[in-house]
Amino acid sequence: MKVWWCNQSEWWEKEHNESLVCSVPDEGNSTFRKTVESVKKGDVIVHCAKKKVIAFSQAMEDGKWRENKIDGEGWCFKTEYFDLKKNPIQKDKFVHILEPGKFTGYPINKNYDINQGYFYPFDEEGLSVILQYVDEPKPLPKWLENLKSFKVKLDEVSQELEEEFDPKSSKEAKEKVERSIRLRRGQPKFRGLLLRYYNGRCAVTGCNFEGALEAAHITPYNGDRTNNPQNGILLRADIHTLWDLNLIAVDPKTYKVIIHKALKKTEYEKLNGASLTLPKTKKYWPSKEALLYQLKCLKENINY
Numbered sequence: 001m002k003v004w005w006c007n008q009s010e011w012w013e014k015e016h017n018e019s020l021v022c023s024v025p026d027e028g029n030s031t032f033r034k035t036v037e038s039v040k041k042g043d044v045i046v047h048c049a050k051k052k053v054i055a056f057s058q059a060m061e062d063g064k065w066r067e068n069k070i071d072g073e074g075w076c077f078k079t080e081y082f083d084l085k086k087n088p089i090q091k092d093k094f095v096h097i098l099e100p101g102k103f104t105g106y107p108i109n110k111n112y113d114i115n116q117g118y119f120y121p122f123d124e125e126g127l128s129v130i131l132q133y134v135d136e137p138k139p140l141p142k143w144l145e146n147l148k149s150f151k152v153k154l155d156e157v158s159q160e161l162e163e164e165f166d167p168k169s170s171k172e173a174k175e176k177v178e179r180s181i182r183l184r185r186g187q188p189k190f191r192g193l194l195l196r197y198y199n200g201r202c203a204v205t206g207c208n209f210e211g212a213l214e215a216a217h218i219t220p221y222n223g224d225r226t227n228n229p230q231n232g233i234l235l236r237a238d239i240h241t242l243w244d245l246n247l248i249a250v251d252p253k254t255y256k257v258i259i260h261k262a263l264k265k266t267e268y269e270k271l272n273g274a275s276l277t278l279p280k281t282k283k284y285w286p287s288k289e290a291l292l293y294q295l296k297c298l299k300e301n302i303n304y
Contacts, residue, residue: 001044003123003127006046008047008054014069014070020068020078021079022075023074023075032118035105035121040063042059053084053130055083055084058141060079080141095112096112097188099126103121105121106122107120132190190215194233197279197284202234202235203234203278204236205271215234218291218294230283242263242268246297247304248260248298249291251291255276257272257276
């Protein structure tokens with residue numbers, strides 16, 4: 001299964017009504033029109049118009065040159081649409097999380113803008129990012145729901161980064177680092193909610209540099225059900241690491257920071273007893289049960 005990106009034209013309504021994706025040769029350059037012919041049954045397509053994702057679809061047949069009701073004849077395939085009628089997704093919500101110019105023909109360029117052209121190869125990771133922003137009353141079809149949870153494992157990225165150093169490949173390494181940072185920050189929708197609820201500040205240190213803030217799970221991530229704001233806390237990257245190492249916790253009764261004895265006589269000692277910054281709306285405060293779980297993990301931590 002492959003993922004594709006389709007920049008819809010004025011023919012969008014006709015194509016949609018006929019459950020088709022169609023393309024005809026261009027007098028200038030048909031490179032990203034003829035790509036329709038490369039689609040295989042089961043492939044998934046992201047449909048974009050006016051810098052908004054307006055639909056997703058799944059190909060019901062292979063792409064091929066044939067007669068059709070849209071252009072008369074051209075590259076074409078039947079597809080099943082899932083429309084974002086209520087809330088199309090604005091490009092600016094997700095584009096900076098993607099990897100511009102990730103590979104030849106990638107639809108997002110180095111300026112974080114959408115390339116001109118009709119039909120581009122895309123990727124599952126990018127699709128997964130966009131799916132985090134879907135907000136429709138009807139549920140996702142199974143062929144999309146399965147892709148929503150797709151993610152590159154952080155340990156796989158780390159393994160790539162640990163490969164033998166080659167100065168000539170520094171650009172590629174930088175891209176891998178950026179990718180690992182995006183993954184570490186947390187799923188885009190979850191992180192976006194925490195950034196809003198915590199007013200763009202680390203709950204422990206007060207740091208307000210967004211680039212250093214991460215969406216931390218209070219209890220370990222275990223699927224979408226743990227991506228609940230009450231199981232989340234916005235932390236600076238180094239504090240997030242200490243949290244995951246069970247070296248820092250919060251008293252669920254007083255909302256005071258508690259540090260592990262291993263952090264005494266370090267720069268983090270000053271955080272002990274600090275008051276946690278909480279969201280203004282109480283229903284978004286961290287779960288007391290989750291905080292108690294983290295505190296228990298800290299007290300049982302004998303690794304340091």
